[in-house]
Amino acid sequence: MSAGRAVAEAGAEARPRIVAALIRITGDWTLAEDCAQEALALALERWPRDGVPANPGGWLMTVARNRAIDVLRRATVERRKLEELARLSPAPEAAAGEGVVDDRLRLIFTCCHPALPLEARVALTLRTIAGVPTGDIARAFLVTESTMTRRLTRAKTRIADAGIPYRVPAGAALTERLPGVLAVLYLLFTRGYDADGEPAFAEEAIRLARLLDRLMPGDPEIRALLALFLLQHSRRAARRDDAGELRTLDRQDRSRWDHAAIAEALALLPATGGQYALQARIAACHVRDPADWPAIAALYDELARLLPSPVVALNRAVAHGYAHGPDAGLVLLAEARAGGALDGYPYAVAAEADLTARAGRADRAVVLFEQAAAAAHSEPERRALLARAEELTAR
Known part of the structure; x- marks a missing residue:
C-alpha cells in the first residue's frame, strides 16, 4: 500500500x-x-x-x-x-478504550443538535466528522466558500453560547434525539445521491451510518437506514449509460449493480421498524428481478400512514400505477396533487407523464414530459425527460 x-x-x-x-x-x-x-x-x-x-x-x-x-x-x-x-x-x-468511542458518539450528537438549523447540522457533520473541505460543502449547498465558512462559524458559536452539552443523551432524551441524527445522515446521503450530487457525500453518509451502528449496536432504525443507503448506492454505477445519460431503474444494466452491497443490506434489514425500515424494504423489493410492485405498493400504503407527506403520496401513486395499472396510479396522483403541495414539482409532472404514456395517451405524455424537463432541477434530469418525449414522438 x-x-x-x-x-x-x-x-x-x-x-x-x-x-x-x-x-x-x-x-x-x-x-x-x-x-x-x-x-x-x-x-x-x-x-x-x-x-x-x-x-x-x-x-x-x-x-x-x-x-x-x-x-x-x-x-x-x-x-x-x-x-x-x-x-x-x-x-x-x-x-x-471506550472513552474514545464515546467521544465520536458525543461529536455526532453535538453536530446534530436540534438547536441548530438542519442545514447547519449537515454542514457541521460534513466538516467536523467527515473532514470534507469547506469549499466542497459550499458547492453542495450552492453558496460561496466564505458564506459557508461563516455558517460553520455561527454553528460552532451557537453551540458554545447556548451551552449545548458535549455528550450523548440518555434514556428518553436519546430516543427523542436519535431520529434527528438519522435525519441528518439521510439528508447527507440524498445530497450525494441526487443526479448531480457529490458521490463522496453519499459515501460519507454510509461510513457514518456504519460508525453509528457500531457505536449503538442493535438499534433497528440505524440498521435500516444503513441498509437503505447500501441498497440505493449499490445502483450508482448503473444510473448512467456509457454516454453519461441517466437511466431509470427499469432500464439499468443489473450486472453493474454492487451485488455484495445488496447482500449486506438484505442481511441488515429488520423485518419491522419505522420509516427507514419501510423505505429499505421498498428498496429491497426494487432489486428483485422483476421488481415486486404489488409489495412496493403495499409498503407505500404503510409508509403513507406512518409518514404522510406529498412526496410519499406521489411515490405511492407511482407504485400503485405499476402494481395495479396506470389509471389507478393517475387517480392517486390526482389526490396527492389536490392540495397544491406538488405544484411545480418536476417529479410529479414526470410521474404523470410516465403513467399517461403507459395508459396509451402518448400525445398528452409528450407535453407532460416537456413540461417536467422545463422545471427539472438538473441538466441530466432535463435531458432524460426530453429523451422520453422524443421516444414517444418517434413511435
Missing part, C-alpha cells in the same frame, strides 16, 4: 476520533480540526520517507495531541487542560 493511500485510510478512520477527543478536552472546535489536519499533512510528508507506522491512527493522535499542547501552551491556557491533553493516550487503537 502506498504511503498516500495509507494516510487517506488512516485519516478517514482516525480523524473523527482525534477531533472528538480534542474538542472534549479543549472545547475548541477550530483548534481540534486544525490539529487533526496538521497531523495528516505531516503524515503525507513523513510516511513516504520514513514508512507507514505500525499504528497509523495512534501516530496521528499523538501528533495532533502534541500540536494542541503547543498551541495551548503558547496561549497560556489553564494547566488543567494541558494535563488532560498530556494524559490523552497515544496507545494502539485496539486498546484505546
Whole structure:
C-alpha cells in the first residue's frame, strides 16, 4: 500500500476520533480540526520517507495531541487542560478504550443538535466528522466558500453560547434525539445521491451510518437506514449509460449493480421498524428481478400512514400505477396533487407523464414530459425527460 493511500485510510478512520477527543478536552472546535489536519499533512510528508507506522491512527493522535499542547501552551491556557491533553493516550487503537468511542458518539450528537438549523447540522457533520473541505460543502449547498465558512462559524458559536452539552443523551432524551441524527445522515446521503450530487457525500453518509451502528449496536432504525443507503448506492454505477445519460431503474444494466452491497443490506434489514425500515424494504423489493410492485405498493400504503407527506403520496401513486395499472396510479396522483403541495414539482409532472404514456395517451405524455424537463432541477434530469418525449414522438 502506498504511503498516500495509507494516510487517506488512516485519516478517514482516525480523524473523527482525534477531533472528538480534542474538542472534549479543549472545547475548541477550530483548534481540534486544525490539529487533526496538521497531523495528516505531516503524515503525507513523513510516511513516504520514513514508512507507514505500525499504528497509523495512534501516530496521528499523538501528533495532533502534541500540536494542541503547543498551541495551548503558547496561549497560556489553564494547566488543567494541558494535563488532560498530556494524559490523552497515544496507545494502539485496539486498546484505546471506550472513552474514545464515546467521544465520536458525543461529536455526532453535538453536530446534530436540534438547536441548530438542519442545514447547519449537515454542514457541521460534513466538516467536523467527515473532514470534507469547506469549499466542497459550499458547492453542495450552492453558496460561496466564505458564506459557508461563516455558517460553520455561527454553528460552532451557537453551540458554545447556548451551552449545548458535549455528550450523548440518555434514556428518553436519546430516543427523542436519535431520529434527528438519522435525519441528518439521510439528508447527507440524498445530497450525494441526487443526479448531480457529490458521490463522496453519499459515501460519507454510509461510513457514518456504519460508525453509528457500531457505536449503538442493535438499534433497528440505524440498521435500516444503513441498509437503505447500501441498497440505493449499490445502483450508482448503473444510473448512467456509457454516454453519461441517466437511466431509470427499469432500464439499468443489473450486472453493474454492487451485488455484495445488496447482500449486506438484505442481511441488515429488520423485518419491522419505522420509516427507514419501510423505505429499505421498498428498496429491497426494487432489486428483485422483476421488481415486486404489488409489495412496493403495499409498503407505500404503510409508509403513507406512518409518514404522510406529498412526496410519499406521489411515490405511492407511482407504485400503485405499476402494481395495479396506470389509471389507478393517475387517480392517486390526482389526490396527492389536490392540495397544491406538488405544484411545480418536476417529479410529479414526470410521474404523470410516465403513467399517461403507459395508459396509451402518448400525445398528452409528450407535453407532460416537456413540461417536467422545463422545471427539472438538473441538466441530466432535463435531458432524460426530453429523451422520453422524443421516444414517444418517434413511435
